[in-house]
Amino acid sequence: MMKKKLSLCTTLVIGASLLLSACGSNAAKSTNETASASPTSSASAGASASPAALKPVELTWYTVGTPQKDQPAVMEEINKILKEKINATLKLNVIDWGAYDDKMKVITSTNENYDLAFTSSWANNYGGNVLAGAYVPLDDLLKKYGQDILKQVPEKYWSATKINGKIYGSLNYQTYYIARGLVFNKGLVEKYNFDVKSVKKPSDLTPFLEKVKSGEPGMTGYLPAANPFPELFNMETGFTIDAVQGNSLFPLMINVNDKNMKVFDGVESKEFMDLMKVYRDWYQKGYIRKDAVSLKDYKAEAKSGKYAVWTRGGGPGASEAATAEQGYPAVVVDSVPSYINTGGVIATMTAISKTSKNPERAMMLLDLLYSDKQLYRLLSDGIEGKHYKKVNDNTMEAIADSGYAPGTNWEFGNMFNDYASKGSPVTLDQLKQLNDTSATSPLLGFLYNPDSLKQEYAQVNAIMGEMIPALMTGTVDPEISIPKYVDRLKKAGLDKLTDDAQKQINDWKAANGK
Structure with missing residues (x-):
C-alpha cells in the first residue's frame, strides 16, 4: 500500500475545489534581465566555510504538518549531523x-x-509574503551555499519562483504537475454500482449523491472545499483556463489557448456561473451540509467518514494513498487533466525570513537536505529500525505506530532522494516523468505583481474571501449573488487590476519572446 508521503499533492490540495484551484505564475520582468535570473550561471561560486570556522548557531524552522510524538528522538539524530557538518542545531516547529x-x-x-x-x-502565501517584505532574496545565497540545490532542480523551474526578477523561495524538488482527484467512499460506490469513471464534469456526480442522500442516513454526499478560486475546466473541456496569480482567491484569468493571453474576470465567466449553480443545486437538495460554510478543518472533515465524495490530489497511486489516509477503502478518479503552471511549481518551497540572523547557515541547511540523503531521510522517514525498516537499497516499509510518520517528504529537499514505499503502485521515477509529460501553462514563469495597486488588490481579495466560501458551498444563490459581487469588485478597482495585469503580461511576453 502506498505510504501517505508519496501522495505528494495530497496535502498540497487541502482546500482545493472540485475542479481545482487556480494557480499562478511569476513576475512580469524578464527572466533574463539580470545575472541573478539564472541561478545556475554562477553555481560554481564559493562553497560554504568549514564547520570549524563557523560559530555555533540554532536555526528555527516553521513547517506545516501533523506534530509527531517521536520528533525529539529524530531531531536528536538530525542535530548530530548538522553539528558536524555546519556547526548548527535545528529547532523544528511543526x-x-x-x-x-x-x-x-x-x-x-x-x-x-x-x-x-x-x-x-x-499556504503561507508566497507572493503576498514577498510583496510584504517578509523574505530575503536568495539568488546570491543559492549561488554560494546552495550548489547541490541548483544541480538537482532543473533550471527551467526557477523562473516560477521569481518576483521582480529575484528568487525568494528555495524550491523543494517534487512532482510539479498538478493532479486533482475526486475521492469516493469505495463501499458506497460498490453498493450503488456507480461508475466513477463516468464523472467528467461536476453535474455527473448528481445521480450518485442522490442515492447517498436517499439510502444513507447520517451521511452527507459532498464535502465542498471553500477556499481558493476554482479552476474553470474539467475532464470534458481539458486544461483551458489559468490564473494570473497563484493558487489564491484573486479572480483574474486567461484562456490558455488564447495567444494574446487576454485577461478576464473569472467571476463574470459563464463557466463560473454554471459551476456555482451546480453547487447551489446540491446544497438545496441536501447533498451539502447546511453549515458547510462554517467548517474550518477540511482535512479533519475528509477523514471523518461522514462524506461520500470529497477532493484531494489525483494521479498515480492516489487511490492507495487516500485509502491509507482515511483508514477505509477509497477510490480516486482525476477531475482535471494533469498540468504544470507556476502555482504547481511554487506549491512547496522554503523561504528564509528577513528576521533571520543566520541566512547563510539557513541556506547551508537547505543544501544539506539535497546532498546528504541520510539527513533528508531522517527528516522524512525517521530513524531506521525504529520508525521504518529497509526492504532493499531503494525501498522502505513503515513500522506501524512508531511515533514518526509525518508524510511530508515533499516539504523539504529533493523528494526523489527518498526511499520508495513497499507496495507502492508507482515508482519515484514514474512520478518524476510526469513532470515532463503534463500540459504546461503558457503563463509558466509569470506572477502578477499588484504593488502599484495595493489598495485595490487588498479590497478585491477581501471581497473574494467573503464571496467564494458562500458560493462554493451553495449557501447563496449565484444568480442573485454573483452580479452583486461583480458590482462590488468593480467598485473596488478590479478593472484597474485587469488593465495592470494585462500590461504586465504583455511586457513579460515581449521580454521573453512569447
Missing part, C-alpha cells in the same frame, strides 16, 4: 494544517525572529 496560515501571519506581522518557513501558492 504547526498543524488548520492553524498554519493564521500562526504564520502572526509570526510575520510581529517580526518574530526565525530562520526558515514553508511557503507556497496554497
Whole structure:
C-alpha cells in the first residue's frame, strides 16, 4: 500500500475545489534581465566555510504538518549531523494544517525572529509574503551555499519562483504537475454500482449523491472545499483556463489557448456561473451540509467518514494513498487533466525570513537536505529500525505506530532522494516523468505583481474571501449573488487590476519572446 508521503499533492490540495484551484505564475520582468535570473550561471561560486570556522548557531524552522510524538528522538539524530557538518542545531516547529496560515501571519506581522518557513501558492502565501517584505532574496545565497540545490532542480523551474526578477523561495524538488482527484467512499460506490469513471464534469456526480442522500442516513454526499478560486475546466473541456496569480482567491484569468493571453474576470465567466449553480443545486437538495460554510478543518472533515465524495490530489497511486489516509477503502478518479503552471511549481518551497540572523547557515541547511540523503531521510522517514525498516537499497516499509510518520517528504529537499514505499503502485521515477509529460501553462514563469495597486488588490481579495466560501458551498444563490459581487469588485478597482495585469503580461511576453 502506498505510504501517505508519496501522495505528494495530497496535502498540497487541502482546500482545493472540485475542479481545482487556480494557480499562478511569476513576475512580469524578464527572466533574463539580470545575472541573478539564472541561478545556475554562477553555481560554481564559493562553497560554504568549514564547520570549524563557523560559530555555533540554532536555526528555527516553521513547517506545516501533523506534530509527531517521536520528533525529539529524530531531531536528536538530525542535530548530530548538522553539528558536524555546519556547526548548527535545528529547532523544528511543526504547526498543524488548520492553524498554519493564521500562526504564520502572526509570526510575520510581529517580526518574530526565525530562520526558515514553508511557503507556497496554497499556504503561507508566497507572493503576498514577498510583496510584504517578509523574505530575503536568495539568488546570491543559492549561488554560494546552495550548489547541490541548483544541480538537482532543473533550471527551467526557477523562473516560477521569481518576483521582480529575484528568487525568494528555495524550491523543494517534487512532482510539479498538478493532479486533482475526486475521492469516493469505495463501499458506497460498490453498493450503488456507480461508475466513477463516468464523472467528467461536476453535474455527473448528481445521480450518485442522490442515492447517498436517499439510502444513507447520517451521511452527507459532498464535502465542498471553500477556499481558493476554482479552476474553470474539467475532464470534458481539458486544461483551458489559468490564473494570473497563484493558487489564491484573486479572480483574474486567461484562456490558455488564447495567444494574446487576454485577461478576464473569472467571476463574470459563464463557466463560473454554471459551476456555482451546480453547487447551489446540491446544497438545496441536501447533498451539502447546511453549515458547510462554517467548517474550518477540511482535512479533519475528509477523514471523518461522514462524506461520500470529497477532493484531494489525483494521479498515480492516489487511490492507495487516500485509502491509507482515511483508514477505509477509497477510490480516486482525476477531475482535471494533469498540468504544470507556476502555482504547481511554487506549491512547496522554503523561504528564509528577513528576521533571520543566520541566512547563510539557513541556506547551508537547505543544501544539506539535497546532498546528504541520510539527513533528508531522517527528516522524512525517521530513524531506521525504529520508525521504518529497509526492504532493499531503494525501498522502505513503515513500522506501524512508531511515533514518526509525518508524510511530508515533499516539504523539504529533493523528494526523489527518498526511499520508495513497499507496495507502492508507482515508482519515484514514474512520478518524476510526469513532470515532463503534463500540459504546461503558457503563463509558466509569470506572477502578477499588484504593488502599484495595493489598495485595490487588498479590497478585491477581501471581497473574494467573503464571496467564494458562500458560493462554493451553495449557501447563496449565484444568480442573485454573483452580479452583486461583480458590482462590488468593480467598485473596488478590479478593472484597474485587469488593465495592470494585462500590461504586465504583455511586457513579460515581449521580454521573453512569447
